[in-house]
Amino acid sequence: xxxxxxxxxxxxxxxxxxxxxxxxxxxxxxxxxxxxxxxxxxxxxxxxxxxxxxxxxxxxxxxxxxxxxxxxxxxxxxxxxxxxxxxxxxxxxxxxxxxxxxxxxxxxxxxxxxxxxxxxxxxxxxxxxxxxxxxxxxxxxxxxxxxxxxxxxxxxxxxxxxxxxxxxxxxxxxxxxxxxxxxxxxxxxxxxxxxxxxxxxxxxxxxxxxxxxxxxxxxxxxxxxxxxxxxxxxxxxxxxxxxxxxxxxxxxxxxxxxxxxxxxxxxxxxxxxxxxxxxxxxxxxxxxxxxxxxxxxxxxxxxxxxxxxxxxxxxxxxxxxxxxxxxxxxxxxxxxxxxxxxxxxxxxxxxxxxxxxxxxxxxxxxxxxxxxxxxxxxxxxxxxxxxxxxxx
Amino acid sequence: xxxxxxxxxxxxxxxxxxxxxxxxxxxxxxxxxxxxxxxxxxxxxxxxxxxxxxxxxxxxxxxxxxxxxxxxxxxxxxxxxxxxxxxxxxxxxxxxxxxxxxxxxxxxxxxxxxxxxxxxxxxxxxxxxxxxxxxxxxxxxxxxxxxxxxxxxxxxxxxxxxxxxxxxxxxxxxxxxxxxxxxxxxxxxxxxxxxxxxxxxxxxxxxxxxxxxxxxxxxxxxxxxxxxxxxxxxxxxxxxxxxxxxxxxxxxxxxxxxxxxxxxxxxxxxxxxxxxxxxxxxxxxxxxxxx
Numbered sequence: 138x139x140x141x142x143x144x145x146x147x148x149x150x151x152x153x154x155x156x157x158x159x160x161x162x163x164x165x166x167x168x169x170x171x172x173x174x175x176x177x178x179x180x181x182x183x184x185x186x187x188x189x190x191x192x193x194x195x196x197x198x199x200x201x202x203x204x205x206x207x208x209x210x211x212x213x214x215x216x217x218x219x220x221x222x223x224x225x226x227x228x229x230x231x232x233x234x235x236x237x238x239x240x241x242x243x244x245x246x247x248x249x250x251x252x253x254x255x256x257x258x259x260x261x262x263x264x265x266x267x268x269x270x271x272x273x274x275x276x277x278x279x280x281x282x283x284x285x286x287x288x289x290x291x292x293x294x295x296x297x298x299x300x301x302x303x304x305x306x307x308x309x310x311x312x313x314x315x316x317x318x319x320x321x322x323x324x325x326x327x328x329x330x331x332x333x334x335x336x337x338x339x340x341x342x343x344x345x346x347x348x349x350x351x352x353x354x355x356x357x358x359x360x361x362x363x364x365x366x367x368x369x370x371x372x373x374x375x376x377x378x379x380x381x382x383x384x385x386x387x388x389x390x391x392x393x394x395x396x397x398x399x400x401x402x403x404x405x406x407x408x409x410x411x412x413x414x415x416x417x418x419x420x421x422x423x424x425x426x427x428x429x430x431x432x433x434x435x436x437x438x439x440x441x442x443x444x445x446x447x448x449x450x451x452x453x454x455x456x457x458x459x460x461x462x463x464x465x466x467x468x469x470x471x472x473x474x475x476x477x478x479x480x481x482x483x484x485x486x487x488x489x490x491x492x493x494x495x496x497x498x499x500x501x502x503x504x505x506x507x508x509x510x511x512x513x514x515x516x517x518x519x520x521x522x523x524x525x526x527x528x529x
Numbered sequence: 530x531x532x533x534x535x536x537x538x539x540x541x542x543x544x545x546x547x548x549x550x551x552x553x554x555x556x557x558x559x560x561x562x563x564x565x566x567x568x569x570x571x572x573x574x575x576x577x578x579x580x581x582x583x584x585x586x587x588x589x590x591x592x593x594x595x596x597x598x599x600x601x602x603x604x605x606x607x608x609x610x611x612x613x614x615x616x617x618x619x620x621x622x623x624x625x626x627x628x629x630x631x632x633x634x635x636x637x638x639x640x641x642x643x644x645x646x647x648x649x650x651x652x653x654x655x656x657x658x659x660x661x662x663x664x665x666x667x668x669x670x671x672x673x674x675x676x677x678x679x680x681x682x683x684x685x686x687x688x689x690x691x692x693x694x695x696x697x698x699x700x701x702x703x704x705x706x707x708x709x710x711x712x713x714x715x716x717x718x719x720x721x722x723x724x725x726x727x728x729x730x731x732x733x734x735x736x737x738x739x740x741x742x743x744x745x746x747x748x749x750x751x752x753x754x755x756x757x758x759x760x761x762x763x764x765x766x767x768x769x770x771x772x773x774x775x776x777x778x779x780x781x782x783x784x785x786x787x788x789x790x791x792x793x794x795x796x797x798x799x800x801x802x803x804x805x806x807x808x809x810x811x812x813x814x815x816x817x818x819x820x
Contacts, residue, residue: 186745189645319790345789350749352740355540356785359533377647377741386747389536389665407740409649412656 186226194459294326318374326373375400460496532663545777551754552769570747574735577742605726764815
């Protein structure tokens with residue numbers, strides 16, 4: 138028998154008897170017995186890479202609030218243990234980490250998936266393992282067709298299109314051009330916009346696209362500018378693309394209204410686009426304008442509290458993305474509170490979430506709706522003098 | 530029609546100038562050492578990021594630029610001393626893989642030293658576009674084009690007129706013979722890394738007001754610069770410039786006239802077509818296998 142085997146046998150002995158707990162207590166690790174009962178939840182996020190502006194605030198938010206829940210004594214006396222992995226925005230890596238969460242870490246639920254691409258790659262892993270998965274990504278394909286164990290907290294891209302078209306209709310704009318990113322988010326939102334535009338009497342006269350790492354969109358915009366009759370331009374996309382589009386748009390002297398998506402709802406967009414951002418409209422969660430909401434708005438306290446906590450802890454401006462992580466974690470915490478820490482029970486309870494007030498709006502899930510938000514959760518914002526303003 | 534064509538062309542030339550400078554950086558090191566340095570894009574990143582952070586810390590722009598160039602040059606020399614020099618007897622393929630490792634290390638450090646966010650610099654001469662025959666051109670694009678032209682001229686003069694430049698060429702031609710006539714080849718290689726890092730950093734600084742920068746902007750640039758290099762002809766400085774410009778123009782003209790969806794595919798199609806007809810690139814000399 139080798140030394141290794143001996144050691145393992147010893148360990149087995151220790152684990153199988155209360156001796157370990159005794160040792161630990163003797164050594165002063167009074168937490169050791171509780172450790173064994175921690176509720177493990179996983180998070181695969183794009184903390185680095187092109188989607189780091191999503192994953193970074195999401196990770197910070199999750200860590201911050203798991204700590205807060207634990208400081209208050211956990212959920213029904215059991216502490217949460219958060220296991221995070223960084224997929225760098227790479228769908229293949231995300232899938233590998235998802236498998237690791239399921240097989241090695243044995244989590245009971247997962248909050249994460251920063252992008253639509255990584256979420257779609259991880260979905261089947263959790264679906265097969267029957268572990269609930271609350272995604273933080275935007276596209277409607279995540280919950281349509283419905284998957285039993287997959288949920289999401291952000292508004293869908295279809296809702297963003299509807300909100301934009303609704304606003305256009307109010308302003309009498311009916312003929313538009315579109316310039317979309319070819320990343321998962323931009324492509325999915327573009328497809329949704331093209332499906333619902335007719336319902337709002339909006340005609341898409343011309344369409345252009347750009348790659349997620351492109352640095353100059355003037356050729357595409359020159360074509361939109363030259364197309365006769367275009368009254369407004371919509372830019373589905375996230376990351377640096379929309380900021381460059383916005384700057385190129387002004388560079389070319391285009392004066393029609395420009396609509397961005399909720400994908401750029403962060404102060405970083407305004408910083409990058411600079412002066413050019415003024416006048417841009419986009420649909421976004423009320424969180425961005427928490428302080429500007431009327432006092433009667435039921436969402437105000439939640440949004441303000443989250444914004445304050447995030448800004449105090451990170452010294453960074455609040456973005457809606459971190460808010461989605463907050464919503465996801467709180468929905469999950471609520472479900473565990475009600476139904477216990479069994480994956481299937483958690484799934485059933487998430488589905489029964491009703492009237493939960495999150496940063497993105499009021500969530501009411503159902504067996505046919507795994508997101509639970511409606512259009513009222515969106516506010517149409519306009520960027521004025523480098524800040525958000527409510528445009529309704 | 531003309532205004533549109535000018536707009537597309539300017540866009541292509543500006544983007545292409547950056548590819549060209551990155552390609553030129555590849556060429557300098559390749560000519561001196563036979564190594565393709567895939568950390569070339571990282572020098573561009575360092576140039577942009579150091580300038581952004583120095584300016585944010587209150588350093589005046591000209592000083593920040595000098596600082597960024599110095600940091601990039603030091604990183605270039607360090608890359609040579611710490612990673613390439615100890616393995617100098619390894620085959621070029623091994624050295625190339627080492628540079629990829631170097632690129633990952635630099636990117637990782639940048640991610641910790643700086644952050645993961647996108648950053649921008651204000652345009653050197655403001656952000657108000659100039660109208661040129663109906664095309665709106667950012668003043669910064671003129672900076673990029675002018676700066677690139679200056680870099681190319683200086684690099685050409687360096688190789689043609691200075692002793693060090695000639696020593697680099699001598700080292701490239703035959704390292705043993707260069708050593709025999711008294712050239713310290715190790716110092717020369719370090720100089721070529723420093724030079725390559727310097728021009729990369731300058732490109733990064735010039736282009737940041739237009740394209741933004743972040744810690745991993747180098748990945749894409751290294752790929753495009755390498756494509757420019759292959760298109761223009763491996764080892765030919767003029768070829769790298771031409772290759773970069775052609776690649777940039779292909780992208781913008783196909784986005785403008787054909788379809789923006791297929792612009793990258795089109796650029797690569799052009800590349801494949803050129804390489805089928807001219808396997809050593811536009812300006813490359815046909816290579817002969819030495820036995």
